[in-house]
Amino acid sequence: MTIREVAKAAGVSVATASRALNGLSSVTAKTRAKIEATARELNYVPHSGARSLTRRQTDTIGVILPDLFGEFFSEIVRGIDLAVQGAGKNLLLGNMHGSAEQTGQAIRAMRGRVDGLLVMPPHSSAETLDQALTHGIPAVLLNARSSDGATPFVAVDDYAGARLVTEHLIERGARHIVHIAGPASNRDARERERGFREALKEGLGITDPLVLPGDFREDAGRDAARYLLENGTRFDAVFGGNDIMAVDCMAELREASLTIGSEVLVAGFDDIPLARYVTPQLTTVHSDITRLGAAAAELLFRMLAGETPDAQDWLVIAPTLAVRGSTAGGFKPGT
Template sequence: MATIRDVAKQAGVSVATVSRVINKLERVNPDTKQKVLDAIEKLNYKPNDVARSLYQRKSKMIALIVPDITNPYFPELARAVEDVANRSDYTFVLCNSDDSEQKERQYMQVLRQKQVDGFIVVTSTLAYEHIKDLNVPVVALDRIIDRKVPAVTVNNNDGAKTAVQHLLDIGCKRIAHISGPDDVDNAMQRKQGYLDVVSHYEWFEPGMVQNGDYHMDQSEQAMMKLLKAYPDIDGVFAGNDLMAVGALKALKKSGKKVPDEISVVGFDGISLGELTTPSITTVKQPIYKIGEQAARMLIDKINDPTTEQENVEYDVTFMERESTKRKEG
């Protein structure tokens, strides 16, 4: 296997000149540069990426940190980030934080030591003070960290209002909500959207909101509590599709027919929602598009640190499937 010294000898130049050509750090005489490139091609020389990253203090590597890789929403996001990274000749690293600040900060520390060029972060625990000294670009995805950190999100409040209004329009009279974590801003926005629509109805009670923590099992338990406390509810808005699946499980165990007796709407539009029985009516996020946008923003910032970036918010679309049904009469 050829070395950089072999290339220098073949081209009749110094090792330092070969390094400058490879790393594109300084202007090199065109004739000399061509000799080096010809020698690289003839010897089939492959630069050492590790050595280059140490020399340039760049690795052509970006990282995506997500809170829960078992939630199908995040692998769908990750696929988009990976595709953009590959097209831009970047290596992509996926990290699962379990929504732990300690793990998130540990990942960042370790990856910075490996010269990672930037981070895309889905977090509800990190603040600006945790990332301001990383000295690499950071883009927030799905959730906003700070106004100083560019973010890619969707209109959660309007999406939630659309979901609840649909339940009202098909004739639901008492609608409950299974919410996400209280410390996650998109979960709070979706809950607020629900409250904006129903809080003025006489039938509404605060207990009709139960926390499912964005997980299937917790959502199943929340649905059981709702059925026990409010046996006459006929509509449920779950803050994400995974919790909608948990609600379906609880309703099946309780002998409730969906959608004949109770209608269910989720949020996200993950592929899992198409595979359940019944398939889940949902507020669909452009998941691939927002992951793609975040990756492009990050790579643009890496390539040009002076780039000014603003938050990007996408609209959502309503997708009616089998878990909702118009009430007769």
Template sequence: MSSRVPTIAEVAREAGVSRATVSRVMNGRSTVDPDLASRVREVAAGLNYSPSRVARGLSLGRTQTVGLLVPDLGNPMFQQVLRGANQAATRAGYRILVADSIEEPHREAELAIEARRRCDALILCSPRMPEDELAQVLASTHPVVLVNREPQGTGAPALSVDYAAGIRDLAEHLIGLGHERLLYLAGPASSASNAARVRSLDAVAAQYPHVCLTRADCGSMIDDGYRALDVVLGSGTTAVLAFNDLVAFGLLGKLNEAGVRVPEDLSVAGFDDIAFAKYATPSLTTMSVPQMDLGRHAWERLHQLLEGEPESPSLHLRPRLVARSSTGPAARRPGGLTTDGDRTPR
């Protein structure tokens, strides 16, 4: 059996067209007559011909690669965004090159610009950099799409989650369960979505004056939630809103070690609804974010820019409350919790 790879010249000869026509058809250009394009594709299939990715990139002046920059690839939320973008890009003949800033905002600009130099376009997911720096990066990396961040004064397409509405829905869910002492374990100070949550919770506190809603700096990782036990128990709260599911997982683990019952003694809620949330012990109440959809829509808007098509408007997605076993009615017994789960008078 011959292992020789068929060439574009053979396809052109068999189809009775020029190599340029074959190239246009295989690159998906719409300038070729549909009947002629169908004949070319039929001949190509019969010869088992597929265009060289390198040759195709050279003919189009592209690498057929798109960069995706995330603040922490260890976070399942960003893994799902990547998965959605990668599936959509693959169907269009593109590949995704991933860069991870490991939650170091000062590295993001350099990584974004370097990724754009190596790729045809860029997706910036939840960038932590300041607004002025972000504006400069957007101006020097076009075409670029933003995910989880609203551009200020730029024309970059953006896809965002309404974190303000989501955290409000979560807080009101807990208030509806009778909780009057809530604690928010805040995410990274440089996170725009964290800032949106804080503003929304301030509005909730103003709307419900009988509710004591406090905030503690925490972070975005499991270890951050695990280390927050003393802060949580010392706050006298009956319900915790974690920045994300990972923080909630860490807190749940430490509460279990300390003998604190969830939700009987303390309710815990997360944010994002990552795949493991429903398998936590107890299963985690959270706000569901359509993570793969974010990646898919980001690719669609980026592809429009690459193809010179009219841009779709920016997309804003609202999270959905998923109430599970980690939240319940507020404990009515007086006093606060100690590290062994016992109640003590206050």
């Protein structure tokens, strides 16, 4: 069914049918109602490509993430999708797999297909990102900032969150806290490690804590636990750079017959749904990932509506601490 057939059945011109179905005001209410009723009777579905050429809009938002694996990214997408669906628009997902070259390719692939972009580029240089974004497509960054500070962003305060959880472990009596870091090229990972180090320095005077390498994936948590156990490392708490690593580290420590929450404390970051369903439940930094995605989408919609948000409209989400069983017991310093 085409718009020509709708126009013929409604007894109007193709131009009038097009204006009515595209919501333009140059059609009387009576004529619009007749055309819309005819379109429903004929089960007419507008061709998105033709409509975008006419209106120069696609009603589609592009989302480019460094990965689509895991609950962290699924929660971000869930938040974005809630906002996008509420606005009556569509969502187009892409990923860049981390490299600067692939970031540019992913953004270029979206041109002409979307009205605006949401981009999370933790592995990409600011210079590469700036070059890729300077082509007239409105964009909002997630957990990143452009080198000139001109691109709007929404971010979680990773540094403050890491300080919160490290201070909590110290308050619980931990004195030998190990951190499993994320990828060195990842901005979130660097900020979380920085918060951990500074909280330890201020709280315990420790300037050279044990930081084990990780990549935000499950095996890194198990590898870290095995390293600690096999090398006889003295530790009483582990702060995983994200929940996935913390959960897998906790599982490995339990298999070694350590009691989580009393013999050793374990905490994570992000508060993905899994954190509430492991045993014991994981203490973690609640960074409100769903809100991160939704807030970024809503900021982009304002830009598409013609607004020019200034820096006061950009959002840094303050995390909170979700204290659960994995740090429930605590112990006296020195035990």
